[in-house]
Amino acid sequence: MDKQVLVKIKNLKKQFIKKTGPFFNRKVQEVYAVNNVNLEIMKGEILGIIGESGCGKTTTARMLMRLMKETSGEIWFEDQDLCQLSESQTRKVRKKMQMIFQDPYDTLNPGMRILDILMEPLNAHEKEVSYQQRIEKVKQTIESIDLKPAEDFMYRYPHQLSGGQRQRIAIARAVILEPLFIAADEPTSMLDVSVRAGILNLLLELRKKMGLTMMFITHDLSTASYMCDRIAVMYQGRIVESGPTKKIIQSPTHPYTKALVSVVKDLNYFIANRENIILDGEVDATRKQVGCPFVSRCPHQESKCHTVEPKLESLGQGHLVSCHCHSDIMEKTS
Numbered sequence: 615m616d617k618q619v620l621v622k623i624k625n626l627k628k629q630f631i632k633k634t635g636p637f638f639n640r641k642v643q644e645v646y647a648v649n650n651v652n653l654e655i656m657k658g659e660i661l662g663i664i665g666e667s668g669c670g671k672t673t674t675a676r677m678l679m680r681l682m683k684e685t686s687g688e689i690w691f692e693d694q695d696l697c698q699l700s701e702s703q704t705r706k707v708r709k710k711m712q713m714i715f716q717d718p719y720d721t722l723n724p725g726m727r728i729l730d731i732l733m734e735p736l737n738a739h740e741k742e743v744s745y746q747q748r749i750e751k752v753k754q755t756i757e758s759i760d761l762k763p764a765e766d767f768m769y770r771y772p773h774q775l776s777g778g779q780r781q782r783i784a785i786a787r788a789v790i791l792e793p794l795f796i797a798a799d800e801p802t803s804m805l806d807v808s809v810r811a812g813i814l815n816l817l818l819e820l821r822k823k824m825g826l827t828m829m830f831i832t833h834d835l836s837t838a839s840y841m842c843d844r845i846a847v848m849y850q851g852r853i854v855e856s857g858p859t860k861k862i863i864q865s866p867t868h869p870y871t872k873a874l875v876s877v878v879k880d881l882n883y884f885i886a887n888r889e890n891i892i893l894d895g896e897v898d899a900t901r902k903q904v905g906c907p908f909v910s911r912c913p914h915q916e917s918k919c920h921t922v923e924p925k926l927e928s929l930g931q932g933h934l935v936s937c938h939c940h941s942d943i944m945e946k947t948s
């Protein structure tokens with residue numbers, strides 16, 4: 615693997631079996647939550663994964679973090695395929711990669727004090743360090759996420775903190791073992807608008823200070839454009855477009871990305887005459903897949919789109935798109 619690449623995902627798939635209907639007429643449906651995803655994350659970069667609810671963002675991150683097993687595919691981290699590791703080997707790698715969830719209540723045990731919550735990973739992975747040094751590390755970590763002085767916070771329980779402070783503690787828990795990689799899954803979407811910017815800036819600051827590599831999941835393109843060096847757009851379990859953030863925002867090429875970009879007002883101030891594109895319908899992961907996954911909602915379709923699934927093609931400068939009509943679309947809009 616290229617030395618600059620930290621994570622490489624190859625042909626990753628996850629299929630769920632969903633049961634619907636009353637018990638006397640149960641129907642079993644296959645859900646293709648992640649469908650042949652290929653991705654690279656370079657050392658030190660923040661890669662954004664963006665797409666509407668249900669498109670497979672969380673499932674991708676959970677497989678990468680080994681919180682869920684894949685149906686098939688490979689996940690390379692440094693020089694190991696995580697899908698091939700034993701339980702004990704996986705435990706060692708976990709120290710290097712951590713996840714921050716949407717709702718800090720999911721990660722913070724309500725019956726434990728902040729001190730004990732943050733001691734837990736140290737007790738599991740750094741037993742050789744003295745108890746006093748571990749306490750000292752907890753204090754330093756709490757102060758590094760801007761909760762000062764640490765003594766005011768470490769003896770409290772999660773419910774005694776505000777939502778923003780709780781998410782800061784969840785971030786402290788993720789970084790206390792000094793990981794190489796963080797997956798943040800919509801870390802601000804449950805928080806008050808007033809504290810969101812603080813959390814985003816904290817993540818950017820930690821990335822700089824600790825040299826972290828990050829996968830940043832969001833359904834909000836303006837947050838992605840603020841946070842990410844590169845963006846991958848997901849639609850129905852697939853990456854449909856990816857590239858440097860500036861390229862995706864200024865020259866989106868897939869009709870789905872175009873629609874996402876067109877409705878975010880604060881991204882459009884510098885692009886005159888861009889019309890809002892409102893899509894009908896929603897993601898349906900249970901639809902049997904023939905042709906392009908976006909065809910039922912696409913304003914540009916040709917007959918080929920109904921029969922042949924498009925592949926990701928390079929447009930140069932790291933910009934990839936999977937759309938049969940991309941050259942026509944680019945001509946029309948240039």
Ligand SMILES: Nc1ncnc2c1ncn2[C@@H]1O[C@H](COP(=O)(O)OP(=O)(O)O)[C@@H](O)[C@H]1O
Binds near residue numbers: 668
């Ligand atoms: N444990 C599960 N069992 C069955 N279906 C699931 C499960 N987890 C996720 N899904 C389905 O997989 C699809 C992708 O879900 P998810 O990865 O959570 O999307 P996102 O994070 O982009 O909103 C959705 O259709 C969802 O209903």
Ligand SMILES: [Mg+2]
Binds near residue numbers: 671
């Ligand atoms: Mg999700």
